[in-house]
Amino acid sequence: MTIFKGLEDIVQKDFPLGPMTTFGIGGKAQYFVRPRTEDELREIVERCAKKKLDIHTIGRGSNVLVRDEGVRGAVVQLDPKAFGRITIEEDLLRAGAAAPLPKVVAEAARQSLSGVECLVGIPGSVGGGVRMNVGGAYGDIGQTVERVKVMDAHGETFCREREDLAFGYRTSNVSARFILEAELRLLPDSIAAISKRMKKIWIAKKNSQPMSAATAGCAFKNPRGLAAGLLIDQAGLKGTAVGGAAVSHKHANFIIVRDKQQTKAADVLALIEQVRNAVKDRFDVYLELEIEIWP
Ligand SMILES: Cc1cc2nc3c(=O)[nH]c(=O)nc-3n(C[C@H](O)[C@H](O)[C@H](O)COP(=O)(O)OP(=O)(O)OC[C@H]3O[C@@H](n4cnc5c(N)ncnc54)[C@H](O)[C@@H]3O)c2cc1C
Numbered sequence: 001m002t003i004f005k006g007l008e009d010i011v012q013k014d015f016p017l018g019p020m021t022t023f024g025i026g027g028k029a030q031y032f033v034r035p036r037t038e039d040e041l042r043e044i045v046e047r048c049a050k051k052k053l054d055i056h057t058i059g060r061g062s063n064v065l066v067r068d069e070g071v072r073g074a075v076v077q078l079d080p081k082a083f084g085r086i087t088i089e090e091d092l093l094r095a096g097a098a099a100p101l102p103k104v105v106a107e108a109a110r111q112s113l114s115g116v117e118c119l120v121g122i123p124g125s126v127g128g129g130v131r132m133n134v135g136g137a138y139g140d141i142g143q144t145v146e147r148v149k150v151m152d153a154h155g156e157t158f159c160r161e162r163e164d165l166a167f168g169y170r171t172s173n174v175s176a177r178f179i180l181e182a183e184l185r186l187l188p189d190s191i192a193a194i195s196k197r198m199k200k201i202w203i204a205k206k207n208s209q210p211m212s213a214a215t216a217g218c219a220f221k222n223p224r225g226l227a228a229g230l231l232i233d234q235a236g237l238k239g240t241a242v243g244g245a246a247v248s249h250k251h252a253n254f255i256i257v258r259d260k261q262q263t264k265a266a267d268v269l270a271l272i273e274q275v276r277n278a279v280k281d282r283f284d285v286y287l288e289l290e291i292e293i294w295p
Contacts, residue, residue, distance in 0.1 A: 026066025029075035059128030097127030113186035142167025150176035229253035243267030
């Protein structure tokens with residue numbers, strides 16, 4: 001591991017990525033790196049650049065499917081403890097990129113701050129959430145983001161401010177290699193009102209989504225004016241399976257892994273193609289992926 005000499009504490013070779021994702025399947029990372037400080041992260045970035053080694057950033061792996069062949073290069077996950085701090089000053093919540101969204105939602109509610117309760121039940125991190133503009137029918141993280149601290153592919157850190165940020169449907173213009181921290185501007189409200197909204201959203205999700213299954217959330221983006229789940233359902237695909245991967249009976253846009261030991265990423269990919277082809281044949285609509293396939 002000469003490329004990472006001296007960094008053995010935070011680098012592991014041939015590291016299984018399945019457990020780092022909510023699907024729980026997939027191949028290995030050539031190198032898995034968990035920096036604890038910005039300096040360590042910069043060092044990693046510089047060494048990878050020198051050796052022309054690809055870098056991939058993983059948050060809580062809840063929107064990613066790793067192919068069985070695995071990922072060449074370095075998969076970097078900001079250390080959850082070091083980059084997971086949440087602080088609140090008046091109506092501004094500052095969260096490290098590795099902070100879990102459920103913790104952000106709970107912390108905001110505890111401090112009588114509204115704006116992120118729409119994210120209840122979503123298992124990602126702040127970094128992944130900002131990158132993807134996580135959200136849905138009840139709102140998204142983008143509407144609260146005031147400032148984002150990032151590090152680029154050269155190891156430079158800088159901040160992006162609200163007026164320079166753009167958020168769309170599962171997209172943002174925050175494209176720097178690493179999101180390090182985000183500041184969210186929230187609104188004071190009563191804990192009772194926030195809790196009531198959270199409960200309502202939670203119940204709606206629990207009734208309509210396979211919340212505890214091994215999945216990465218919605219597999220496909222909703223085509224303009226249409227619901228991907230409805231199209232998949234109307235194409236008669238609920239329950240369709242390839243190996244241990246299946247279209248959820250509860251929500252047709254969720255692909256679930258029934259048995260991690262018996263399921264390959266290739267099964268999920270084959271199922272994705274089957275669903276896409278069936279929806280294309282039936283409705284002449286091409287479904288774009290919401291989940292990311294690595295590499
Ligand atoms: C049960 C379930 C329900 C879900 N419901 C929703 C929902 O309602 N709405 C929704 O939008 N999503 C939903 N998701 C998908 C997922 O939780 C979100 O997309 C989440 O924002 C992904 O965050 P993550 O940390 O897991 O990112 P990952 O899956 O690890 O990565 C996603 C992308 O973000 C990038 N990334 C991650 N961290 C960083 C960082 N620090 N810096 C730069 N880039 C980074 C990765 O490189 C990758 O491109 C759901 C998933 C599950 C399993």
